[in-house]
Amino acid sequence: MTKFRKTTLLGLTIALGVCASASAQMMINGAGATFPYPIYSKWFDEYAKVDPSVRFNYQSIGSGGGQKQILAQTVDFGASDGPMSDDNLAKAPGKILHIPTVAGADVVAYNVPGNPALKLDADTIAGIFLGQIKKWNDPKITALNPGVSLPDQEIVVVHRSDGSGTTYIWTDYLSKISSEWKQKVGTNTSVNWPTGIGGKGNEGVAGQIKQTPGALGYVELIYAVQNKMPYAEVKNSAGKFVKPTLESITAALATAEIPDDFRFSITNAPGPDAYPICGATWLLVYEQQKDPAKGKKLVEFLKWAAKDGEKMARDLQYAPLPDSLQQKVLKRIDEIKT
Amino acid sequence: MGVAASIAVEERSVQERMARPSRFGDKAFEWLTLAMALAVVVLIILIGWQLWIGSSVAIKKFGFHFLTTSTWDPVAEQFGALPFIYGTLVSSLIALVIAVPLGIATAAYLTELAPLWIRQPLASLIEMLAAIPSVILGLWGIFVMIPWLRDYPFPWLKRSFGWTPFFSGPIYGPCMFAGGIIIAVMILPIITSVSREILRGVPDLQREAAYGLGATRWEATRIAVLSYAKKGLFGAVILGLGRALGETMAVTMVIGNTPQIAVSLFKPGYTLASVLANEFTEATTDMYLQALFEVGLVLFGITILVNLLAQLLLRTIAAKSATRAVQ
Numbered sequence: 001m002t003k004f005r006k007t008t009l010l011g012l013t014i015a016l017g018v019c020a021s022a023s024a025q026m027m028i029n030g031a032g033a034t035f036p037y038p039i040y041s042k043w044f045d046e047y048a049k050v051d052p053s054v055r056f057n058y059q060s061i062g063s064g065g066g067q068k069q070i071l072a073q074t075v076d077f078g079a080s081d082g083p084m085s086d087d088n089l090a091k092a093p094g095k096i097l098h099i100p101t102v103a104g105a106d107v108v109a110y111n112v113p114g115n116p117a118l119k120l121d122a123d124t125i126a127g128i129f130l131g132q133i134k135k136w137n138d139p140k141i142t143a144l145n146p147g148v149s150l151p152d153q154e155i156v157v158v159h160r161s162d163g164s165g166t167t168y169i170w171t172d173y174l175s176k177i178s179s180e181w182k183q184k185v186g187t188n189t190s191v192n193w194p195t196g197i198g199g200k201g202n203e204g205v206a207g208q209i210k211q212t213p214g215a216l217g218y219v220e221l222i223y224a225v226q227n228k229m230p231y232a233e234v235k236n237s238a239g240k241f242v243k244p245t246l247e248s249i250t251a252a253l254a255t256a257e258i259p260d261d262f263r264f265s266i267t268n269a270p271g272p273d274a275y276p277i278c279g280a281t282w283l284l285v286y287e288q289q290k291d292p293a294k295g296k297k298l299v300e301f302l303k304w305a306a307k308d309g310e311k312m313a314r315d316l317q318y319a320p321l322p323d324s325l326q327q328k329v330l331k332r333i334d335e336i337k338t
Numbered sequence: 339m340g341v342a343a344s345i346a347v348e349e350r351s352v353q354e355r356m357a358r359p360s361r362f363g364d365k366a367f368e369w370l371t372l373a374m375a376l377a378v379v380v381l382i383i384l385i386g387w388q389l390w391i392g393s394s395v396a397i398k399k400f401g402f403h404f405l406t407t408s409t410w411d412p413v414a415e416q417f418g419a420l421p422f423i424y425g426t427l428v429s430s431l432i433a434l435v436i437a438v439p440l441g442i443a444t445a446a447y448l449t450e451l452a453p454l455w456i457r458q459p460l461a462s463l464i465e466m467l468a469a470i471p472s473v474i475l476g477l478w479g480i481f482v483m484i485p486w487l488r489d490y491p492f493p494w495l496k497r498s499f500g501w502t503p504f505f506s507g508p509i510y511g512p513c514m515f516a517g518g519i520i521i522a523v524m525i526l527p528i529i530t531s532v533s534r535e536i537l538r539g540v541p542d543l544q545r546e547a548a549y550g551l552g553a554t555r556w557e558a559t560r561i562a563v564l565s566y567a568k569k570g571l572f573g574a575v576i577l578g579l580g581r582a583l584g585e586t587m588a589v590t591m592v593i594g595n596t597p598q599i600a601v602s603l604f605k606p607g608y609t610l611a612s613v614l615a616n617e618f619t620e621a622t623t624d625m626y627l628q629a630l631f632e633v634g635l636v637l638f639g640i641t642i643l644v645n646l647l648a649q650l651l652l653r654t655i656a657a658k659s660a661t662r663a664v665q
Contacts, residue, residue, distance in 0.1 A: 034619075062619025064627075088622065156510055161595030161612070163412075163620025186413035189620040197512050197606045198595030200476075200616060207480040212511050 025052075026297055031059040032066020032079030035165050035220070036281045039102060039316050040079070043309045047301055054297045063165055063189065070096065070284045076298060078284035081165020082189065083263035095287040097336065098262040099302060099329060102310070102318035103253055105244040105278040106170050107224045107231035110216040111209050112136055116148045121235035122268075122276075126178035128155055128216060131195035136214065144235075151214075158208045158217030161198025163190035169279035170218050173267040177276075218277075221249075222317040238272040248275035249319035258325060262332065278319070288337050295338030302333045389638055392631035399625070404632060410597045412617070417629035419636055421597040425514065425607040426640065429589065430582040432518025432603070433525055438575055440522075441529030442564070448530075449537040450559050461534060468527035476591030479520050484511045484592060487519070492604065503601040510594070514607035517593030521585050525578040532577055536570035537563060569656055576648045583641050586611040610637040 289295025407418025594606020
């Protein structure tokens, strides 16, 4: 069966390749994460002006699909909100490179009477999501927020019900700061939640928080900003309360430990200005490109994206990579063989 | 019921006539329609087979436990679908309890009681309900229906029926009951319009006979029309149920998506279709994907099973009324 499938896929790829080279314009296919889709489509649009001879076709089918398709070689590049696991990389027919592009943050949004500005730390967030802190006036929360009167009301925890990179970042953070979470729940795009109700998509979670008195949940920064929801300052590992902003996300990228293969996690980064709950998104490409002409075009695009594309990130509410990381990424792109 | 018997006789004679030497066109037409009908059967078998292949490893690993356990943990790769099966059945049941009386009553009003000029516009309006995309209904559910339910009907239900386990516990908003109501809204148009067609098909002779015997309007509708159309109305309900079992997007947005089996309808739940919609795109490991395929297989199986049961029930009803007619 798998053999049959592989040959069919190979056949399809070849057929697609023939189609692409037959027309004057080269078509580069990609698939994967939905989180960076707005900026990627902006890049493809802008890049058409830089190099009119290539066209991009990007299907935002989710990170899982992106990883599957790059493994099956049905696309020229994949995209994922979480780095690929060792298991999945071992299945690849060649070496797959992770190219980080932009980053985003999960914010703790809430709905309590009066919507005061709140401060939270790792212990309280983990306690709430483990179902151990049940009321808004729990001493752990009030101790962090002196002068704020919080009601004797149940906290309704809202989480994502669909598998997502947002959840991956969130659970990655919780696993790092709470050994109990790591052991009981763990890190994934979707987990077995100890408590709470699930909303579909960022808009679903944002909607449920807004509609439910006493709710607390996590959404991507942009959704909280757009919906004018209050969101908490979170104490980072340096002991400072930090508001999630594009600057504090980039700060986390700058101070996080970056391994050589770029499969990094920037949650709970050490810098004093770093917001602790953020994550990057990656493009996935083979180090050894099969089609030299196409590979060359892809490399040119990746370089353009790392240099010029990054400048468009802020407008679309994504955090760009810090300069130090950008240099490393450019070096990595140079290693792609065509 | 002599009518049915005479129809049967007529059908037989038509078939006999068909069996006699016929023209090529007739044969070709017969083969063509046969091929079309078979294509549907083949398609269903292929879908089932594909789901089976896609989930074979999970079936081997979890066996029967998949259907009887409640843990759904993608990190530890422990998968049990019982809460989803429960949620699918319960939410569909709630939807039927709400939509069937409403749909049939609407259909009866539209065919029997409503002034003539209002019938067509009203029927079109109801059919337009079916054209609303389910994601829109879901958003309406989050922003309009749930806040309203939470503030008015739910507290009343809790006050009045809180002593039963079905309406106890805290009210969050998104819950099994809300999911059932959304499904009811979605299956209402199909139940109403199919029922309406069936009631319109009831011969006027029936009504006239009832009135001739001195029946009131209510009696005529109940005995001569609804009872006569029982079988067809049942078919309308089955069509509605089929949609209810597979309804995905709107339910996902209001049901709360928590894999648990709770008696209280105010607690969040989860359905088979919802877990597929939620988790399929980001399932990165093989076993996870296999388990999701198995969820699809279970949903497929439940739909077929429920349909078969319904057919069986329909037969029993038909047999019963036939014996009554003979007596």
